[in-house]
Amino acid sequence: MTRIGITGHSNLSADSVPLVRAALAEALAPYANGDLTGLSCLARGADQLFAEVVLDAGGRLEVVLPSVDYREAKVKPDNLDRFDGLLMRSALVRYMPHRTAGRTAYEDANEAVLGGIDRLFAVWDGQPSDGKGGTGDAVEAARGRGVPVDVIWPEGARRE
Template sequence: MPRTDVPRPAEPTRIGVTGHRVLPAAVLPPVREGMRKLLSGAGMEALTSLAAGADQLFADIALDEGVPVTAVIPGMDHEAHLGDESDRASYRRLLGACRRRVDLPAEPTHEEAYYAAGQWIVDHADRLVAVWDGRPARGHGGTGDVVAYARRTGVPVTVLWQPGVRRT
């Protein structure tokens, strides 16, 4: 007969991220500080697609804090859409350090693939961190769309940004 008095281990608190690819220098200090605060403590897991910009910064901070990272890979040639070679090298480095990898099914366009990854992250997160200037997405599946999806589905969103700073 199984013992019922033995406590089950608590599920980790899963924190997902969405954010802009290009982050102005003025937002980096408050974004880093906010990410560190959210990722401090035991029993955390970070969910990220490892895209250039906010996602890679989030993964780096999570790993520095000893938080396991799950890479959510959009269903497309993700690495080819990461920007320059330094972004791709950072992606490969971070992917190698992730505890878990989730490969999503192929999507017809890279915009749909990014949005599907954002939805997966929201659907599996207890909280979403948005490195976001509050403006609408520039293309389908952008940060504003993922934030709207999280809010519609009731996932709490923490926005990290420096007031008055606009992305380029």
């Protein structure tokens, strides 16, 4: 069983989405032998693309939500159907012990993902984080604990 987590930008440009999806599918292909489990917090952008690609590859999806109110507080109305669809297709949903979304909840969710994986996929443009639990921080944390990181940023990808 291979367990792969995701970290990545939530603000991918619309024209970057197919590029990132294809790059994720290519990166996951070696693991798509029926023993793949993907861990995602289901944030908009990279997290949801990864979740879809894992499911399309026949893998198992596990979701880590930062807080009990995450859906109501952070999922925008135009993203609810996609979020709910992925949530319903997940094999396991784990909530962090926080009532409300916020920095500590996100840090705990990232920690839960990092603690349960064999490798991390990072849909990342290589820019440093602002110190608030962003993609760069997750990459640094994974590397610090010896978790292999695959940076996925295809040619032409950009953030909004």
